[in-house]
Amino acid sequence: MVTFTQEQPQDADAIEQLLDRVFGQARCQKTSYRFRDRVAPVAPLCYVAKDGDKVIGTLRYWPVEIGPKGTPALLLGPLAVDETYRGLGLGADLMDVTLAACAAHGHEIIVLVSDLAEFYSKFNFTAAAPTGITMPGEKTDRIYIRGMVPNALAGVEGPVRPFGARFPKARSVKNRSVKRKAA
Template sequence: MYQLHREEKSDWWEVEALYDLCFAPGREALTSYRFRDGVPPVEGLSLVARDEEGILAGAIRFWPVQVDNQPVLLLGPVAVHPTRQGEGLGDLLIRSSLEKATNESWERVMLVGDEPYYGRFGFTRLNGVIMPPLTNPERVLGLALQAGAWDECAGLVEKMPV
């Protein structure tokens, strides 16, 4: 059984170590990380999952960005410790955090990822939203948390002003 908690400042380095374990070295060189530089994750939406012994099993973060001067949540990274994969923990982290985002009146969320995986949560390709190079446009996915949220929102993804 896992307990989900808001990520606190004291979790930061442990979560970073999990991301280093789960993703290739140089993960911070990806285009999506440029939107995170100097910007804190969205408070309350970034979650950690710990087992009954308090051991970190998974984590998810969200970052504020904008498209066409409209606020957008950028989901990612989401990671589950390799020894805990296949237990539905990634699903729990994503669904729980998206529910929180909806309850906090966010309208839209996007990510860079695989549509076969994220499609089960309702994410589809965002044809009118452009991530800077070298992001593969086929991997730019979005989800409307409020009906029609992406209908009039298109253009270049930009870093949220601090």
């Protein structure tokens, strides 16, 4: 019997092994992983699918910010299901369970990077490019967004950035004369 539970610390190794099997070890080189570097996932939103004690699916969420205002958002992913369990709807079940958790915890914006537009559109994700939301280093046609409440995306635009990252402050340039010693 498959169960869906919040990820626990003892699931960490099994999750990493599953992600390596599904995406390969080169997954950590993907642009989206830079947004997860040195930031913990949002624990109450991270779920696993288990068959008995075996982790067969995982879905995590990470804090990010959007635009110069630093609008809080979540970065969905990775979503992975063990190859032997694919086609049973477990990915969709993980989406349903975790999106309900996101709503229950008051999160308003979720962004993701994927080539699976058809799958994520079933969960009301749309292309982010028309909203003016981008992700540095990522193709705009791979970025999707979902507002969890009405008008969540109103006035939100700009690049997605890792949680806690700040835009560089503009520096004023002054005319300075430089004295140099003659050679």
